[in-house]
Amino acid sequence: xxxxxxxxxxxxxxxxxxxxxxxxxxxxxxxxxxxxxxxxxxxxxxxxxxxxxxxxxxxxxxxxxxxxxxxxxxxxxxxxxxxxxxxxxxxxxxxxxxxxxxxxxxxxxxxxxxx
Numbered sequence: 001x002x003x004x005x006x007x008x009x010x011x012x013x014x015x016x017x018x019x020x021x022x023x024x025x026x027x028x029x030x031x032x033x034x035x036x037x038x039x040x041x042x043x044x045x046x047x048x049x050x051x052x053x054x055x056x057x058x059x060x061x062x063x064x065x066x067x068x069x070x071x072x073x074x075x076x077x078x079x080x081x082x083x084x085x086x087x088x089x090x091x092x093x094x095x096x097x098x099x100x101x102x103x104x105x106x107x108x109x110x111x112x113x114x115x
Contacts, residue, residue, distance in 0.1 A: 033083045035074075035115040038094070041108045048077020049110070053103050057094050068093060087112050 038054060039046040054073035068090060070082025081090065091112050098104035 034081050034085075036079050036081055036087070037113045037115055038077050038079055039111050039113070040098075040104055041111075042105075046111065049098075050103075051076050053098055053101075054079055056101060056103075057097050065093065087114070 038049040040049055041047075051073055058068075058071045058073050058079075067085060070085055071090070072080045074080060091110050095104060095110050098110070099106065104110070
């Protein structure tokens with residue numbers, strides 16, 4: 001399907017790109033509505049989960065767990081998640097994934113805190 005050049009269209013049928021960009025930004029703000037802190041225990045201290053771990057969890061697409069599609073790692077220990085993502089299931093799935101990857105020792109646990 002060919003997309004017409006906006007300059008060749010009559011003014012009334014030109015695409016409205018400004019509204020599209022605003023609309024996309026607005027949707028992202030709704031999709032990733034909660035900011036959370038992700039920490040793990042090591043030697044009695046709580047440390048932020050490295051971005052590598054969070055990225056590894058968020059990038060996996062072979063689990064068929066669509067409930068975790070709305071997760072966006074930001075930095076060490078920081079994520080944004082959608083309002084439909086259940087925190088307890090997210091924590092359990094992340095712990096399981098991190099242990100299988102060898103990131104998280106068996107005796108350590110994750111804590112998720114909504115900012």
